[in-house]
């Protein structure tokens with residue numbers, strides 16, 4: 001992004017908060033007027049009051065100065081409150097933006113980086129970006145107004161001294177401009193190092209058990225140390241250059257400030273300036289120096305913000321599954337009662353590796369389909385295409401005659417109830433998970449099913465708190481709750497990926513009994529369990545990217561036996 005684009009971005013980001021900015025500017029205007037008046041009054045206090053010996057004038061002038069100070073301080077307080085409010089509101093709005101966007105991202109991004117890392121990276125950039133509504137930034141606006149006020153005041157006292165002081169501005173700007181280039185570079189290094197840490201942490205948080213089992217604690221500590229070291233090196237360099245910029249600027253300022261006495265003395269001796277004027281000028285020149293410092297340091301602050309824009313923009317540019325416009329334009333699936341899916345010549349590959357080739361098949365009411373195949377043959381890939389987690393690369397899938405991409409995504413997904421290989425249960429009670437916190441109605445028949453027998457043995461029954469990621473119940477119990485949750489939903493199609501992997505034999509039988517009674521119009525399951533295969537009326541085997549279809553378990557078994565016999569004969 002070019003520098004101009006960065007500045008445009010700052011304006012774009014602040015535009016929705018213009019009411020805050022206008023009110024804050026009004027406050028600043030009051031402060032500015034105060035800053036113009038006070039040095040002039042100060043000059044009169046010394047010249048007319050102190051040196052002129054007029055007590056009444058002195059008291060009146062002092063009271064006016066005190067009054068102005070009270071008004072400007074109250075304005076500052078109100079302005080500071082608005083600034084805090086703006087910063088908090090900006091952060092909240094942007095965090096919601098991150099959450100909304102992250103959850104709508106295409107599955108590819110989520111599978112590659114993991115949602116935790118995506119959100120953490122974006123939030124880290126946001127924290128840097130939020131400096132544009134933070135203290136330094138809005139203080140800089142205060143300082144700009146202050147600068148204008150004090151500048152006018154000082155010009156009125158003596159323009160020659162003011163011009164001398166202003167010669168400082170280009171020198172200070174040149175220094176910060178050079179320094180900010182280094183700050184920007186090291187800020188980008190810091191963000192990239194932090195991204196690596198987020199990815200690493202995401203992996204570590206999911207592998208606590210393995211780390212203990214394999215005694216990897218020391219190794220992982222060393223890895224963490226190396227990552228933190230890398231980030232800290234960048235942070236330290238960035239911090240060093242930031243301070244260097246400020247210190248160099250302040251040193252130049254001090255030199256100018258001291259030489260002010262020399263120039264001022266010459267003007268007093270030449271009768272171009274009164275002593276009161278000189279004293280007022282010196283004390284208020286500090287008010288001019290402060291804004292100059294602030295404004296030039298702003299460049300350094302922005303050089304910390306700009307690299308964060310880059311990373312945040314990359315996040316925002318990641319494609320969503322469905323845009324708002326698509327949501328409105330697409331057809332709703334809510335009226336579909338009898339779904340018929342036709343898959344025609346579907347091919348799918350990861351990079352250059354073909355997974356599925358010219359897959360053609362049909363799913364319709366009454367189908368009880370098992371998808372079988374070796375590990376890595378593409379069973380989950382097919383399910384992901386059906387659920388629109390992956391975009392089709394070749395071929396088409398139609399639902400009741402229309403391409404599935406023509407349907408509105410959320411209502412399309414409502415057609416399905418899915419149990420993934422490793423289902424996730426939310427933190428809460430068993431009942432919370434069965435009803436999805438009140439979203440789902442679970443009828444008594446399902447609640448009384450044999451599969452939920454285990455709940456009766458729990459002291460708190462359905463109110464049992466299952467802990468984080470169902471850590472307080474067993475793997476089989478978790479799968480059972482996930483199944484009942486799926487069966488309770490009003491969806492038409494049930495998709496199951498190895499649904500009984502953690503079941504005992506009896507539970508498998510209970511499971512099949514339950515499926516026999518369920519009202520789902522289509523059931524698709526990835527399984528190799530004979531008990532489940534015998535329940536199905538169609539078996540689809542994925543082999544070398546292609547599919548072989550069998551009309552039920554019997555024909556599948558016969559074909560398997562035939563092939564084994566042929567193999568034996570060949571070997572013999």
Ligand SMILES: Nc1ncnc2c1ncn2[C@@H]1O[C@H](COP(=O)(O)OP(=O)(O)OP(=O)(O)O)[C@@H](O)[C@H]1O
Nearest residue numbers: 111350351355373374375376377378379380381382
């Ligand atoms: N995001 C990905 N990037 C690259 N390759 C992938 C990705 N996801 C899956 N694959 C590969 O695609 C192949 C098919 O994966 P898929 O998960 O569909 O297999 P599967 O038949 O469901 O396997 P399993 O029975 O082991 O669950 C695998 O070899 C896998 O390594």
